[in-house]
Amino acid sequence: KAVYEVVKSGWVTMGEKVSEFEKKFAQYVEAKHAIAMFNGTVTLHSALLALEINPNDEVITPSLTYISTANVVLYVGAKLNLCESDPDTYNVDVDKLKSKITPQTKAIIVVDMNGLPVNYDEILSFAAENNLFVIADSAESLGAIYKKRPVGNQALMHSFSFFGNKNITTGEGGMITTNDDEIASRLKII
Numbered sequence: 114k115a116v117y118e119v120v121k122s123g124w125v126t127m128g129e130k131v132s133e134f135e136k137k138f139a140q141y142v143e144a145k146h147a148i149a150m151f152n153g154t155v156t157l158h159s160a161l162l163a164l165e166i167n168p169n170d171e172v173i174t175p176s177l178t179y180i181s182t183a184n185v186v187l188y189v190g191a192k193l194n195l196c197e198s199d200p201d202t203y204n205v206d207v208d209k210l211k212s213k214i215t216p217q218t219k220a221i222i223v224v225d226m227n228g229l230p231v232n233y234d235e236i237l238s239f240a241a242e243n244n245l246f247v248i249a250d251s252a253e254s255l256g257a258i259y260k261k262r263p264v265g266n267q268a269l270m271h272s273f274s275f276f277g278n279k280n281i282t283t284g285e286g287g288m289i290t291t292n293d294d295e296i297a298s299r300l301k302i303i
Contacts, residue, residue, distance in 0.1 A: 154185060202229060230259040
């Protein structure tokens, strides 16, 4: 019935229900902003665009991830720098990141592999020391908890996917969350 009502309204991909979903999603992950997009790949790509990552920049991603995490770096023309993951957690860790930093490194995309959150405290502290942006590919971690808080508010931006194999699905779709007003404005324009 709800799907029928949305289709009947003429607003299938935008409109009141999408705004309602964004608000409820932001509340659920305790983030200030949630912006719905076409899919999880688009959210990651949009995050890099919002940060104005360009061909002179380098972005570190884990080598163990879905291909979209790496592809979006190439979409903006930046240099992709792959970092090995910890064999116990499958997540990237700070010790492995240290050797990957170059003067061109502008951002790190971390991945909550299989829904297991990265060590956000360590990652964010390391990023702050090195003046790096942190984007979290949280596609598989909707509902995960990090230090008694839901994943979705720790990094500058978190990317979620609603593909058919995720915790919730909209058939396709994605959501990006942030607590930064300026970034949220840029993402809405993108």
